[in-house]
Amino acid sequence: MNKNTSKLIKISLLSAIAIILMYFDFPIIPAFAxxxxxxxxxxxxxxxxxxxxxxxxxxxxxxxxxxxLVKGSPTGFVGEIANFLIGVSLILxxxxxxxxxxxxxxxxxxxxxxxxxxxxxxxxxxxxxxxPVYGMKMPxxxxxxxxxxxxxxNGIKALMVSVLTYAxxxxxxxxxxxxxxxxxxxxxxxxxx
Numbered sequence: 115m116n117k118n119t120s121k122l123i124k125i126s127l128l129s130a131i132a133i134i135l136m137y138f139d140f141p142i143i144p145a146f147a148x149x150x151x152x153x154x155x156x157x158x159x160x161x162x163x164x165x166x167x168x169x170x171x172x173x174x175x176x177x178x179x180x181x182x183l184v185k186g187s188p189t190g191f192v193g194e195i196a197n198f199l200i201g202v203s204l205i206l207x208x209x210x211x212x213x214x215x216x217x218x219x220x221x222x223x224x225x226x227x228x229x230x231x232x233x234x235x236x237x238x239x240x241x242x243x244x245x246p247v248y249g250m251k252m253p254x255x256x257x258x259x260x261x262x263x264x265x266x267x268n269g270i271k272a273l274m275v276s277v278l279t280y281a282x283x284x285x286x287x288x289x290x291x292x293x294x295x296x297x298x299x300x301x302x303x304x305x306x307x
Contacts, residue, residue: 121165121169124161124164124165124290125161125165125169125172125173125176126176128157128158128160128161128173129157129172129173129176129177129180131157132154132155132156132157132158132173132174132176132177133154133176133177133180133181133184135152135153135154135156135157136152136154136177136181136185136197137152137185138152138153139151139152140152142266142267142270143263143266143267145259145263146260146263146267148189148193149263149264149267151267151270151271151274153274153275153278154177154197154201155174155201155204155205155271155275156275156278156279156282157173158170158173158174158177158201158205159204159205159208159209159225159275159276159279160279160282160283160286160290161173162205162206162208162209162213163208163209163212163213163221163279163283163287164283164287164290166209166213167205167206167209167210167213170202170205170206170209171202171205171206174197174198174201174202174205175198177197178194178195178197178198178201179194181194182194189248190248192244192247192248195244195247196239196240196244199235199239199244200232200235200236200239200268200271203228203231203232203234203235203236204225204228204229204231204232204272204275204276205228206228206231207224207227207228207231208221208224208225208227208228208276209224210224211223211224211227212224221280221283222280225272225276225279225280226276228272228276229268229269229272229273229276232268232271232272233264233265233268233269233272236264236265236267236268237261237264237265240260240264241257241261
């Protein structure tokens with residue numbers, strides 16, 4: 115099997131895992147129960163670390179295009195757009211920073227940077243795009259509470275995704291990406307497909 119076919123199969127597998135993980139979502143802020151955490155960004159971030167930023171975006175795109183076909187879209191696709199925007203805002207910065215110079219330090223720096231960007235994109239996207247598209251009008255005091263809830267929600271999600279990715283990538287990188295088993299720490303070359 116050639117490298118491109120192998121890479122495509124692995125991206126498809128990570129996308130399928132992401133779709134399955136989207137079934138296991140749960141709210142963490144009772145006042146805004148539609149904000150549900152799922153761990154479907156973990157396979158996308160693993161794929162982005164292993165194959166590069168474009169692979170991560172592709173996994174995010176595939177899962178958000180296919181999940182309405184298998185699970186339905188109670189939000190009229192607004193939830194899937196939100197999931198894509200927020201996921202990509204974490205994955206792109208994290209993988210750009212890590213992929214330029216693969217090391218534990220850059221992985222952590224990338225995930226922290228991605229988490230910060232995810233917070234900003236989450237607020238801007240919700241207030242100026244997602245809520246209006248969904249038809250939700252909130253009074254100023256409720257909107258302010260919602261913004262605080264978004265900060266907490268996206269912070270918790272970024273932390274969960276980052277910690278799980280960090281723990282899992284080291285374990286799966288050898289078998290999936292033919293990479294060094296030490297997350298590309300100094301003194302070792304990380305080989306990707």
